[in-house]
Amino acid sequence: MTPKERAIAALTLNVPDQVPTFELEFQLEKEMFGKELIPDDLTPHNIDKLSEKVRERRLNELAEDFAYIYDELDYAIIPGPYGVGHAEDKRLIIKKVLELNGGRRMFGFHADGTYAIPDGNGMHGFAYQIADDPAGVHADARKMADDAIERNKGLVDMGIEVGLLCADYCYNTGPFLSPQMFEEFIKPYLARIIEEGKKAGLYMIKHTDGNIMPILDHLVDCRPHGLHSLDPMAGVDVKEIKMLVGDKVCLCGNVHCAAMQTGTDEEVIASAEYCMTHGKPGGGYIFCTSNVPFKGMPVDRYRMILDVWKRERDY
Numbered sequence: 001m002t003p004k005e006r007a008i009a010a011l012t013l014n015v016p017d018q019v020p021t022f023e024l025e026f027q028l029e030k031e032m033f034g035k036e037l038i039p040d041d042l043t044p045h046n047i048d049k050l051s052e053k054v055r056e057r058r059l060n061e062l063a064e065d066f067a068y069i070y071d072e073l074d075y076a077i078i079p080g081p082y083g084v085g086h087a088e089d090k091r092l093i094i095k096k097v098l099e100l101n102g103g104r105r106m107f108g109f110h111a112d113g114t115y116a117i118p119d120g121n122g123m124h125g126f127a128y129q130i131a132d133d134p135a136g137v138h139a140d141a142r143k144m145a146d147d148a149i150e151r152n153k154g155l156v157d158m159g160i161e162v163g164l165l166c167a168d169y170c171y172n173t174g175p176f177l178s179p180q181m182f183e184e185f186i187k188p189y190l191a192r193i194i195e196e197g198k199k200a201g202l203y204m205i206k207h208t209d210g211n212i213m214p215i216l217d218h219l220v221d222c223r224p225h226g227l228h229s230l231d232p233m234a235g236v237d238v239k240e241i242k243m244l245v246g247d248k249v250c251l252c253g254n255v256h257c258a259a260m261q262t263g264t265d266e267e268v269i270a271s272a273e274y275c276m277t278h279g280k281p282g283g284g285y286i287f288c289t290s291n292v293p294f295k296g297m298p299v300d301r302y303r304m305i306l307d308v309w310k311r312e313r314d315y
Helices: 003-011 029-033 052-073 087-100 123-132 134-158 179-185 187-200 213-221 238-245 257-262 265-279 299-312
Strands: 077-079 106-110 162-165 203-207 226-229 250-253
Touching: 003 203, 029 052, 029 299, 052 087, 087 106, 087 134, 123 134, 134 179, 134 187, 162 187, 179 187, 179 213, 187 203, 187 213, 213 238, 238 250, 238 265, 257 265, 257 299, 265 299
Parallel strands: 077 106, 106 162, 162 203, 203 226, 226 250
Antiparallel strands: none
């Protein structure tokens, strides 16, 4: 099977020949490969300064870097391209990468449009709005969902096949809204975005860090293909989640990011092995970290978990 076929098998709760892997973002490209996936000259602010000829050449060079890096990592789903140019530039990169890898991998892109945890400046205002103007909160939620649905149709046109729903709902202690408020103000809009994304041809993976247990059933009821990140720092255990909902949604993640930063080698390896032991059986699992391989993470730690995955990925 190709990496893409493995991902589709996992996301549809079937058993591939190997456990697939991917990440929402990969931020260690310079440290591991000496390349940059968001080069300064190709950011939206700078790309229009390039001549047409230079722009095309640089975009093709970046596509070659994308193809090389994700072939080396053997990701089933390539994240991005984020932060690069405009829609047509992203379309060119995606098309070129898919040509280079023979369509063996999929592209994923951010696709959410639901309320997430407000920042410190917005939390009080949001709380007051829910109390004083719930109709307005619903109106804003509908508008955000409608906008996301339209954007996601554009992603499909660009060649994206996986919608990464990245609004965070939970702290380590639990969701920022009560389960009842989540059911009212987020669940129906998340369900619509997922349903319409599926109709458009996207595989939908819902990401949220933190302790999802109080809203787990609500998340699963929205019928995403996958659930990410199964955050062990918040006490979320892939073994428990597999028993509870592993027959309803593909599980993605649970490798302990904090341990990869500050733990021992033994703790890192143990976390990766635990995920494979309890996520892999019966299919419906994609191996990945509980957030992303973030810049500043020791590269050797990421290589360690990939070594565990390669050693144990075969069914």
